[in-house]
Amino acid sequence: MTAYLVNLATLATIFGLLAASLNLLIGYAGIFSMAHAVFFGLGAYAGAQVALQLVPDVLLACLVGGLVAGVLSLCLALPALRVRGEYFVAASLGLQMMAVTVFSEAGAVTGGHGGLVGIPPASLLGLDLSNPRFFLLACVILLVLVLLAIRGLMHGSFGRGLMAIRDSESAAEAFGKDVRALKTLAVALGCALAGVAGALFAFYMAFINVESFTLEQSIVLVAMVAIGGAGTLLGPLLGVLLLLLLPAGLSFLPFIPATQIGTAQQLIYGLAMTLLMIFRPAGIVGQAGERR
Amino acid sequence: MATIPLSVRGLDKRFGGIAAVQQVDLDLREGVTTALVGPNGAGKTTLFNLITGNIPPDAGQVLLDGKPIRGLPPHRIARLGVARSFQDLRLFGRMSVRDNIRAALEHDAWFWQPGGRSAKLARERAVDSALDRTGLTELAEARAADLAYAERKFLSVARILATGSRIWLLDEPASGLDPHSRARFVQLVREAVADGVTICLIEHNLDIVTELADRIAFLDRGAKLAEGEPQEILRDPELIGIYFGEGRA
Amino acid sequence: MLFLQLLASGIQTGAIYALTAAGFALIFGATRIFHVAHGATFALAGYAFLASSQAGWPWPVGCLLALVAAVAFGLAMDAFVYRPIQRDQGSFFTVFVAAFGMTIVVQSLIELAFGRGFEVVNTSLTMARQVMPGVYLADVFWVAVGVALALFILVTVFLNRTRAGIGLRALSENPELLRAYGLSSRRLSALAFGLGSALVVPGAVLTAMTSGLQPAISAQVMLISLAAAVVGGIGSLHGAALAGLLLGVIENLVISFVDTQWSAAAGFVALFAFILFRPSGLFGRAVVR
Numbered sequence: 163m164t165a166y167l168v169n170l171a172t173l174a175t176i177f178g179l180l181a182a183s184l185n186l187l188i189g190y191a192g193i194f195s196m197a198h199a200v201f202f203g204l205g206a207y208a209g210a211q212v213a214l215q216l217v218p219d220v221l222l223a224c225l226v227g228g229l230v231a232g233v234l235s236l237c238l239a240l241p242a243l244r245v246r247g248e249y250f251v252a253a254s255l256g257l258q259m260m261a262v263t264v265f266s267e268a269g270a271v272t273g274g275h276g277g278l279v280g281i282p283p284a285s286l287l288g289l290d291l292s293n294p295r296f297f298l299l300a301c302v303i304l305l306v307l308v309l310l311a312i313r314g315l316m317h318g319s320f321g322r323g324l325m326a327i328r329d330s331e332s333a334a335e336a337f338g339k340d341v342r343a344l345k346t347l348a349v350a351l352g353c354a355l356a357g358v359a360g361a362l363f364a365f366y367m368a369f370i371n372v373e374s375f376t377l378e379q380s381i382v383l384v385a386m387v388a389i390g391g392a393g394t395l396l397g398p399l400l401g402v403l404l405l406l407l408l409p410a411g412l413s414f415l416p417f418i419p420a421t422q423i424g425t426a427q428q429l430i431y432g433l434a435m436t437l438l439m440i441f442r443p444a445g446i447v448g449q450a451g452e453r454r
Numbered sequence: 455m456a457t458i459p460l461s462v463r464g465l466d467k468r469f470g471g472i473a474a475v476q477q478v479d480l481d482l483r484e485g486v487t488t489a490l491v492g493p494n495g496a497g498k499t500t501l502f503n504l505i506t507g508n509i510p511p512d513a514g515q516v517l518l519d520g521k522p523i524r525g526l527p528p529h530r531i532a533r534l535g536v537a538r539s540f541q542d543l544r545l546f547g548r549m550s551v552r553d554n555i556r557a558a559l560e561h562d563a564w565f566w567q568p569g570g571r572s573a574k575l576a577r578e579r580a581v582d583s584a585l586d587r588t589g590l591t592e593l594a595e596a597r598a599a600d601l602a603y604a605e606r607k608f609l610s611v612a613r614i615l616a617t618g619s620r621i622w623l624l625d626e627p628a629s630g631l632d633p634h635s636r637a638r639f640v641q642l643v644r645e646a647v648a649d650g651v652t653i654c655l656i657e658h659n660l661d662i663v664t665e666l667a668d669r670i671a672f673l674d675r676g677a678k679l680a681e682g683e684p685q686e687i688l689r690d691p692e693l694i695g696i697y698f699g700e701g702r703a
Numbered sequence: 704m705l706f707l708q709l710l711a712s713g714i715q716t717g718a719i720y721a722l723t724a725a726g727f728a729l730i731f732g733a734t735r736i737f738h739v740a741h742g743a744t745f746a747l748a749g750y751a752f753l754a755s756s757q758a759g760w761p762w763p764v765g766c767l768l769a770l771v772a773a774v775a776f777g778l779a780m781d782a783f784v785y786r787p788i789q790r791d792q793g794s795f796f797t798v799f800v801a802a803f804g805m806t807i808v809v810q811s812l813i814e815l816a817f818g819r820g821f822e823v824v825n826t827s828l829t830m831a832r833q834v835m836p837g838v839y840l841a842d843v844f845w846v847a848v849g850v851a852l853a854l855f856i857l858v859t860v861f862l863n864r865t866r867a868g869i870g871l872r873a874l875s876e877n878p879e880l881l882r883a884y885g886l887s888s889r890r891l892s893a894l895a896f897g898l899g900s901a902l903v904v905p906g907a908v909l910t911a912m913t914s915g916l917q918p919a920i921s922a923q924v925m926l927i928s929l930a931a932a933v934v935g936g937i938g939s940l941h942g943a944a945l946a947g948l949l950l951g952v953i954e955n956l957v958i959s960f961v962d963t964q965w966s967a968a969a970g971f972v973a974l975f976a977f978i979l980f981r982p983s984g985l986f987g988r989a990v991v992r
Binding site: 209315319320322323325326328329330332333334335336337338339340341343346347351 | 475506508527528529532533537538540544545546547549553556557558559561562563564565566567613653679
């Protein structure tokens with residue numbers, strides 16, 4: 163039982179990091195990306211390759227994963243700067259679909275449809291982290307550090323800059339803000355953190371393939387952020403917990419056959435998304451007209 | 455002889471077939487407050503947008519301290535010392551009053567501002583000073599969107615005040631203000647001018663214009679019809695006729 | 704001749720895409736609502752037809768049921784989801800998430816009712832006949848093209864000639880004009896949703912008969928409609944239709960050269976490229992940035 167809980171906790175931590183990074187884009191920068199799973203995947207593949215080819219050091223893998231995802235986030239930043247709203251969402255959808263194809267075909271780097279297998283357990287500067295509890299601890303520490311950093315940034319000039327852009331882009335420009343640079347930074351940071359989560363994911367699963375990085379995953383992430391409360395620090399975490407615990411909770415209900423749990427889960431979170439947006443658009447944690 | 459802080463030469467802009475700004479020349483001299491007046495649609499706000507880089511001109515030049523700035527993006531022009539306000543204010547509604555002013559001072563596009571603690575303290579002092587001078591200190595933590603109308607207008611000025619910009623372009627800054635607030639506003643502007651700020655304001659309220667303006671430029675349908683001392687312009691019957699909508703060709 | 708065959712199947716697919724995309728573009732053009740649940744409308748229509756066929760009812764009944772399902776869903780989304788959100792100053796994010804949520808709900812309900820597998824309705828329309836050496840066309844091809852053309856002509860006439868149609872165009876561009884005409888924006892918005900949703904029905908029924916239905920089709924159709932609407936130029940019905948046609952053709956042609964995986968991606972590459980380099984699409988109005 164404890165092994166199961168440790169595993170669940172690790173997954174929750176990794177997805178917590180992932181949701182927090184998406185929250186940077188959606189909740190703070192107002193950049194509505196449906197392609198976040200792409201950067202999760204980029205980080206995972208990069209981290210996995212580091213572990214397989216070099217050394218399974220979790221710090222190094224996270225660094226490389228974050229770097230790769232951050233640099234490639236330009237693919238998302240470019241449309242974000244050119245168009246907004248509906249168009250940008252469409253572009254991000256396009257990016258997500260293209261990425262799935264690339265992930266499936268770029269066999270040399272991603273292992274194609276089969277994915278990458280046999281990823282060795284993590285170590286941290288020589289310390290062995292193959293015990294799941296130690297790995298969980300490392301993940302939790304990382305999550306806390308990242309959350310603190312995000313909080314610090316959002317309470318400071320960067321957060322103010324992003325909020326100013328959201329409230330009135332023309333006024334932000336009139337007061338010296340380089341809107342393009344700020345947006346690009348926000349995208350780069352959000353995607354880089356997704357890459358870090360991806361590297362952790364690769365160690366956790368010991369095997370990754372494209373199935374984890376599809377549009378469906380991006381949608382789940384958006385649901386987590388929206389349901390929990392975009393633009394808040396804790397909202398995405400709550401969303402993660404709810405959506406991860408949902409299938410477990412559903413398995414206790416007698417009238418849902420095991421094969422239908424996935425579908426029932428989808429039904430519930432789809433409904434939650436819609437109802438919340440109608441009655442409580444700020445999400446569960448957010449308050450209407452919230453300040454962070 | 456000092457260079458003119460801001461000057462505009464032959465500025466021209468068309469939208470489709472309509473001339474929004476036609477061959478406008480304007481000098482904003484140091485310490486001189488200029489008012490742009492004219493009927494609605496005369497191109498006054500468009501002129502501001504051309505100066506601040508929000509719209510590219512079709513022809514002409516904008517000179518800041520003698521150096522051409524045409525083609526620079528708005529945020530660069532703002533950093534060079536040209537501050538503007540908007541007719542519809544465009545405050546950062548979800549942020550507090552204090553944060554609105556802080557945001558106006560934070561120019562660097564990075565995760566934090568350069569200069570460390572000392573720069574931060576300097577910025578905080580500028581914010582406190584702006585809050586004090588606009589009478590918003592009590593409301594510093596209130597949400598901008600929750601403020602009353604007059605307070606919002608003063609916040610709009612506070613943002614500009616804090617930046618220490620030497621050139622202010624104000625778009626109807628006093629419209630809709632009650633007499634008491636108007637008097638406070640006039641006082642604020644006079645203090646700024648005494649500090650050496652060069653101001654150009656678009657204003658419909660002729661009382662404000664007479665109280666503050668050293669010069670008036672009269673625009674109609676994109677062209678500058680006249681420029682001169684307030685007494686001359688405001689007594690010219692033809693201009694008055696155009697302004698109030700009679701006898702337009 | 705292979706080329707002609709692929710072209711023909713491309714046109715058939717394209718006709719379906721064109722209709723669906725036009726429906727999406729109609730709704731967006733009139734209401735400025737990014738109706739992401741449009742794919743769900745398609746799925747509902749298709750499965751309604753399927754259910755009717757499985758129950759043994761004649762195909763006109765099936766078509767009627769599909770129409771009712773589609774229009775009802777579209778109107779319900781407008782009345783119960785979009786309108787309440789917009790009343791509360793809903794942001795784009797809110798509308799999008801809500802619509803997406805409903806798509807997921809519909810997809811899940813269909814899955815629970817029909818399972819995840821492919822379902823096809825068998826009709827004689829899909830029997831292929833040789834038209835020329837190497838080129839086989841089924842009757843369904845002519846039906847698809849014919850219905851698409853007919854509907855387009857009808858919709859175009861409606862939008863340009865009738866009071867309600869002009870009202871729809873005015874709804875997003877010029878609301879004051881509406882008052883002059885004495886039209887209510889609420890009714891017009893309902894009209895847009897009803898009409899736009901109805902346009903998916905032929906495509907849904909035809910898909911049920913040809914490539915078959917599966918619950919995930921709502922998402923697929925949504926993506927295609929979106930891609931076509933953007934490439935064609937959001938706000939332009941004809942643009943969306945033309946782009947849908949092109950996407951269908953390209954998809955089928957590409958299959959012959961490369962892996963199926965890439966052929967699906969081809970549409971999205973086009974979408975992404977357009978947004979980067981020409982966001983106003985082929986025929987759209989200039990996108991104000």
